[in-house]
Amino acid sequence: MSGSGSGPAGSNGSRSRLRRARLASGLIPFLGLVLLWMLLWGQFTWLAFATGLVLAFIVSVVFYLPAVRLSGRFNGGRALLFLGRLIADVVVASVQIAWSALNPGYRPSNAILTVQLATRSDLLMTFTAVAVGLVPGSIVLDIDRDAGILHLHALNVASAADVPALKRSVSAAERRLILAMGSADDLARLAKSASMSEGRAG
Amino acid sequence: MTGDGVRDVITAVLVLLSAFLCFAAGVGLIRFTDVLSRLHAATKPQILGLMAIVADVAVSNPSVSTITLAFAIVFFQSLTAPMAAHMVGRAAYRTGHFRSDILVADDLGPFIPPHGGKS
């Protein structure tokens, strides 16, 4: 499950940086498991911490999964912004769909659309897909991992003219996510695609 | 409603919100015309309804263990619900369980034929 962007480590400095990144990529999910165990027990004691460590070790050895590639960048404020916007989206979309279910004059009109993502990271692609799937009214049908394309099904799309706005809202969610925890590479690609779309509009 | 009236009001509002969303999902399940539309109706009570009800439980007995467990429930539900929806949606699309006459746009058509392709 090696990502597309990983070349052979050339110089010595990049190799040690790679090792540090790999250590962080292993450690953060491990600590996440321990935190989860303490959450489940609802107590933050040394006993819960110790049993959590033992269990997290057993889980990560027995159920071995390929390492997640973290970007090593995390912006807390941006992440809060992303979460807040996600919850707002969920509330608004839930009310809209509840209304269309109860509205006597409801006429079905849906759309299947594809969105080109800016990121090439598996993790961010997954997070974007989960965020899109959480908002009622849009469901991820398929993901093309190599090309970074998300296929969505959307409810209540009045006409084909509304499709670009929907695509923009998905790209905006991805943008917030990249600003929160994307790699420098993704940020650069984001800036490039933003300037390109501005040039097309202007 | 005596004593802690504010908490009673919050409880009532959140319970009613969740009940309303469950009801709307049920109605949507009956009224919507194809599998993919019904899938949209199903995600509402799973996410917003559960968030409301779990927040409600946390408000009505606020303690560390309740709040952490509430966070864990919302976290897992919001992680697993999109996954289930995606798997069902993909199966529905690939087996052709949807009405293409109510689609205003279909970008996926040229990428994957509904009946072909490996998972």
Added chain:
Amino acid sequence: MIVVIVTAAVLFGAGAIAALWRIIRGPSALDRIIASDVLIATAMCALGAEMAINRHTDTLPVLLGLALFTVVGSVSVARFISTRDDT
């Protein structure tokens, strides 16, 4: 408060019956999975509502278990359906 309880019970009940109707009628297996997901979500919300109204947390672990494991059923059935029709 009694008005709230009765209203919520009616709404939860109607939602559950609608889901049940879709499970019985559902033309395809996928409809039935979706409807059973809604039924479970309704049951979870009703359990939570009972906890919030009666001010206890006894069934909170049940909600956690359901949140964790309902996904297994729908994913396995969906996978079974998409592989069977592929051949």
